[in-house]
Amino acid sequence: MTAALDGPLVVVGGGTMGAGIALLAALHGQRATVLEGDADAADAARGRVERALARRVARGTLEAADADPVLARIAVVADHGATADPVAVIEAVPEILELKRRVLARAAAAWPGATLASNTSSIPIAEIAAGLDEPERVVGLHFFNPPTEMKLVELVVPPRALPAHVDVARRVAAALGRTVVEATDAPGFVVNRCARPYYLEALRAVEQGLADVATIDGACEEAGFPLGPFALMDLIGIDVSLAVTRSMWQRGDHEPRWRPSPLQEQRVADGQLGRKSERGFHAYGDGAPVRGRARPADRVVAAEEAADRAGAAIDASLTGRPAPAADVALARILVQLVNEARFAQAEGVATADAIDVGMTVGLNHPVGPARWSAWIGGARVDGFLDHLAGPAGDPVYRRPAPTPTTEEPR
Ligand SMILES: NC(=O)c1ccc[n+]([C@@H]2O[C@H](COP(=O)([O-])OP(=O)(O)OC[C@H]3O[C@@H](n4cnc5c(N)ncnc54)[C@H](O)[C@@H]3O)[C@@H](O)[C@H]2O)c1
Structure with a gap:
């Protein structure tokens, strides 16, 4: 059992995320x-909290007798006066900068001393904090959807945050049983950033x-990823995935690696958003072909074998020999996952360990970028990136300059 917090939590906004975070706490x-x-x-x-709780009872993950005590720990109010002083406030209102500033400013005034956390996916925490009288109280606590199932939380620490508030946020995440990875306040934090190549290189x-789409999805699923990149975009919503990429690209000074793909833009323009519209990169609904899925028994073993195939495909590519398209595509995705992680480390966004935790705990990748790199071999990764960059030096495959903060992948 985790340590109790010194006071209640306030969650501002009880939508998809806020209701889930409150339930998780209870x-x-x-x-x-x-x-x-x-x-x-x-x-x-x-209603959202009650339905989520009832689903747990129906699924058998919560005893019916435990549901009432859980519910009794959650209050839902529309008035700041109706709660005891919280140890922390987590805002989960819609992704609108001015709204987030406004609700945190009101919370800051109502509860002096409370740590203020934002669950934003894409707005820099420093921009939200800049609107407040005490910006040093604000950190990011980025939960994943659904918060009760997803074990990871990103703790985003902007430069002005006071260590005492960072500590409170860390304790809140621990009290909610989450694994924490720390990140600086950079576009996409750790997980959304380091996951981009999985989609964009595919x-x-x-x-x-x-x-083609089916070949690449098959290669990734055989390598131990729970879903291929296209099937995953279909699940998330191609529009949602595109919005994350666009936001990172805009906030990241139009970084060439993060440039949105015309293939995604076309699908969104055509209303082919993925499963929710019954058509995306794959077809869904009645009459749609059932996609065969490779489900390896041991995903880490499958990943190691796939890394060998990717390594062989890289060797072939570097010496002008043919290689199976599935292996070459997988190799490209893996080296770009490694490369993005290297950039994130070099820029001080997160450590190699934190990135591996983010990708495995947060996204269910079979292993993280450091392990892919070790299996494929750092020199091979470098060689393949240079090969993909070509004589003209395509910036998409640029490598970070070595810096003291770049840890050698293990
Ligand atoms: N949905 C996801 O998958 C996901 C994942 C991680 C982070 N996030 C982030 O979490 C935040 C919330 O997302 P969501 O999907 O839960 O949104 P949502 O639209 O489901 O919920 C937002 C809630 O905020 C409430 N709200 C609006 N104005 C308010 C106000 N002034 N005071 C109090 N409550 C107010 C709304 O009534 C609604 O219940 C966003 O910043 C989003 O980027 C979302």
């Missing part, structure tokens, strides 16, 4: 108050005619 024995904008929204938020391989 499931871990903590008290949580969901603060909504008005009484109708509070009713809707209470999209480039299709754009360039190297392999």
Whole structure:
């Protein structure tokens, strides 16, 4: 059992994420108050919490007798006066800078001393904090959807955050039973950033005619990834995935590696958003072909074998010999995952260990970039990146300059 916090949590906004975070807290024995904008929204938020709890009982993951005590630890209110002083406030209102500033400013005034955390996916924490009288109280606590199932939380530490507030945020995540990775306040933090090549390199391989969607998805699933990149984009929503890429690209000074793919843009323009519209990179719904999925028994063993195939495909490519398209595409995705992680480390965004935890715990990758690099071999990764960059030096495959903070991949 995790240590109790010194006071309740306030979660501002009881939507998809806020209701889930409050339920997660209550499931871990903590008290949580969901603060909504008005009484109708509070009713809707209470309904979301109750339905999520009922689903757990129906699935058998929670004893029926435990449901009432869990619910009793959650209050849903529409008024700041209705809660005891919280140890921390987590805002989970819609992704609008001014709204986030406004709700945190009100929370800061109502509860002096409380740590203020934002669950934003894409807005720099420093920009949210800049609107407040005490920006040093603000950190990022980025939960994943659904918060009760996803074990990872990114703790985003902007330069001005006071260590005492960072500590409180760390304790909150631990009290909620989450694994924490720390990141600096950079676009995409750790997970969204280091996951980009999984999608973008796969999209480039299709754009360039190297392999088709089914081949690439099959190669990745055989390598131990839970879903191939295209099937995963279909699940997340191609529009949602594109929005994350666009936001990172814009906030990241149009970094060439993060450039949105025309293939995604076309699908979104055509209303082919993935599973929710029954058509994306694959077809869904009645009559759609069932995709065969390779499900390796041991995903790490499968990953190591796939890294060998990718290594052989790299050797072949470097010496002008033919190699199976599936292996070449997988090799491209893996070296770009390694390269993005190297950039993130070189820029001080996160350590190699934190990135590996982010990718395995947060995204269920079979192993993290450091392990892929060790299996393929750092020199081979470098050689393949230089080969892909070509004589003109395509910046998409540029390598970070070695710096003292770049840890050798293990
Ligand atoms: N949905 C995801 O998969 C996901 C994952 C990680 C992070 N996030 C981030 O979490 C945040 C919330 O996302 P969501 O998907 O839960 O959104 P949502 O639209 O489901 O919920 C937002 C909630 O905020 C409430 N709200 C609006 N204005 C308010 C106000 N002034 N005071 C109090 N409550 C107010 C709304 O009534 C709603 O219940 C966003 O910043 C998003 O980027 C979302």
